Amino acid sequence: MSAPRLLVVAGPTASGKTELAVQLCEALGGEVVSADSQQVYRGFDIGTAKPDAVERARAPHHLISILDPRAERMDAARFAERAEAAIAELAGRDKVPIVAGGTGLYLRALLHGVMDAPGRDPAFRATLRARAERDGWPALHAELARTDPETAQAIGRNDRVRIERALELHFASGKTASELRRAHRFAPLRHPFFGVWLFPGREVLAQRIAARARAMFASGLVEETQALLAAGLEQAPPMSSIGYVQARAVLAGTMTREQAIEDLVRQTRLYAKRQMTWFKKEPGLRRIEPPHGDALRQLIDEARAFLQG
Numbered sequence: 001m002s003a004p005r006l007l008v009v010a011g012p013t014a015s016g017k018t019e020l021a022v023q024l025c026e027a028l029g030g031e032v033v034s035a036d037s038q039q040v041y042r043g044f045d046i047g048t049a050k051p052d053a054v055e056r057a058r059a060p061h062h063l064i065s066i067l068d069p070r071a072e073r074m075d076a077a078r079f080a081e082r083a084e085a086a087i088a089e090l091a092g093r094d095k096v097p098i099v100a101g102g103t104g105l106y107l108r109a110l111l112h113g114v115m116d117a118p119g120r121d122p123a124f125r126a127t128l129r130a131r132a133e134r135d136g137w138p139a140l141h142a143e144l145a146r147t148d149p150e151t152a153q154a155i156g157r158n159d160r161v162r163i164e165r166a167l168e169l170h171f172a173s174g175k176t177a178s179e180l181r182r183a184h185r186f187a188p189l190r191h192p193f194f195g196v197w198l199f200p201g202r203e204v205l206a207q208r209i210a211a212r213a214r215a216m217f218a219s220g221l222v223e224e225t226q227a228l229l230a231a232g233l234e235q236a237p238p239m240s241s242i243g244y245v246q247a248r249a250v251l252a253g254t255m256t257r258e259q260a261i262e263d264l265v266r267q268t269r270l271y272a273k274r275q276m277t278w279f280k281k282e283p284g285l286r287r288i289e290p291p292h293g294d295a296l297r298q299l300i301d302e303a304r305a306f307l308q309g
Contacts, residue, residue, distance in 0.1 A: 004091040007303055008195035009100040010035075010107060010279050012272035014208040015198040016290035018051050021100035025059035027300045028096045028307065032061045033086050035079070035101025035110070038238045041069040043228055046221045047243035049212065059098075062086040069236035076109035083110050087191075096307060099193075104278035111284075113190055124171055128164055137163055148176035154274050189284075194306040196288045196299070197279040206269060213264040217257060222247045242267045 007030065009021045021032045034040075038048040042065045051061055063082055067074060083106075087097040099110065132140055138157040144166055145152035155162040166177040173180065200208065225247035228236070238244055246264045249255035255263065279285055291299045 003191045004087055004097060005307055005309070006087065006111075006191045006193040006195075007096060007098045007307075008107065008111075008193050008285065009098065009198070010104070010195065010282070010285055011102060011198035012205065012275040012279075013049070013102055013268060014212045014272070015102075015200055015205060016208075017100050017102065017198060018055055020196075020198065020290060021098050022051075022055055022059045023296065024098050024300065024303060025096070028098075028304060029094075030059070030096030030098040031090055032059055033083055033090075033097050033099045034061055034063045035083070035099050035103050035106045036064075037074060037079075037103040037106060038241050039064050039101075040067045040074045040079075041065070041236065041238050042067065043069060043231070043233070044224075044236070044238040044244070046216050046219050046224045047241070047247065048238060049216070062090075069233055069238065073237060076105050077114045079103075079106045080109040080114060102275050104275065104282065108282070111189055111191060111193060121168055121172055124168055125164060128167060132160070140164075140167065143167070148178050150178035151176065154277050156270065156274070192306075193284060194303050195282075195285040197276075197282070197285045198290050199276065199287050200290050205272060209268045209272065210265050213261050213268065216243060216264070217247075217261055222250050222257070226251055242271055 007024055007028075009017050009024070011017050018032075024030055025032060032051075036048065038044060039050050040063055041048070045065075050064055055061075063079070063086060066082070083099070087099075090097045099107065101107065128140065137160050140163050141152060141155075141157040141159075144163055147170060148166060151162075151166045155166070169175070169177045169180060199205070221243060225244055228239070228244075229248070229251070233239065239248070243264060246255065246260035246267075249263075250257055250260045280287070288299070289295075
């Protein structure tokens with residue numbers, strides 16, 4: 001039996017992925033399979049910008065709020081496994097799987113499989129962390145930039161997880177993370193797919209990011225964070241993500257709400273830039289503006305023709 005055909009809607013944060021995915025579901029009889037590394041955790045709702053009740057009523061969403069943040073962790077391999085199960089279930093009900101999200105690594109794992117790369121090296125990681133304790137993660141990011149500028153450009157200066165993994169891959173394989181990714185990017189496809197990534201333009205995206213940041217705080221991001229901390233979730237993966245970092249700073253008194261919003265906007269724009277760098281290089285994804293009117297109807301027609309093969 002051939003692998004189910006997929007529609008893929010990718011793009012940077014606040015670009016309109018959820019709305020387009022829902023519109024495609026409504027037009028084509030589909031359901032959304034979320035490809036977001038933080039929305040999988042229960043309780044982390046406002047700061048991860050989960051689809052709201054109206055959006056989820058319009059189209060069922062899978063792989064949202066499925067993990068206990070106290071005891072479970074998501075990674076690319078586990079995501080691909082869970083996504084495949086959801087896709088198979090949808091295909092069994094003659095529903096169109098519409099994979100939507102901004103975590104590029106998860107999308108690649110689903111479409112091409114998990115990258116063949118060396119495993120973790122605890123001794124090397126311990127050495128890196130000791131150096132980071134002494135010199136800071138930005139110093140290790142600068143080291144990564146000298147050996148693998150492509151990877152360094154795509155991740156933040158304080159992104160401990162990705163800096164650590166990139167340096168570890170180079171140490172263990174003798175190849176840079178970007179070299180390994182390029183080889184993996186052209187691995188055989190596991191699913192035929194029709195894919196787009198959204199870019200509404202820099203000014204519009206910046207406006208959307210700013211509006212979302214203010215909406216998060218107005219909707220209770222600080223209060224949500226306070227409740228999650230009170231529940232003992234300080235070490236949960238999303239707590240180190242953009243949004244919760246700023247809310248925690250407000251609670252700690254190191255930022256005012258306005259400063260936190262400004263920092264959230266700034267950090268989100270940097271993150272969106274890194275996301276776009278990834279999607280520009282992803283084979284099979286076509287950049288489009290969020291479609292409306294005739295453009296949306298044309299996109300739906302193209303997607304329908306692809307699904308009919």
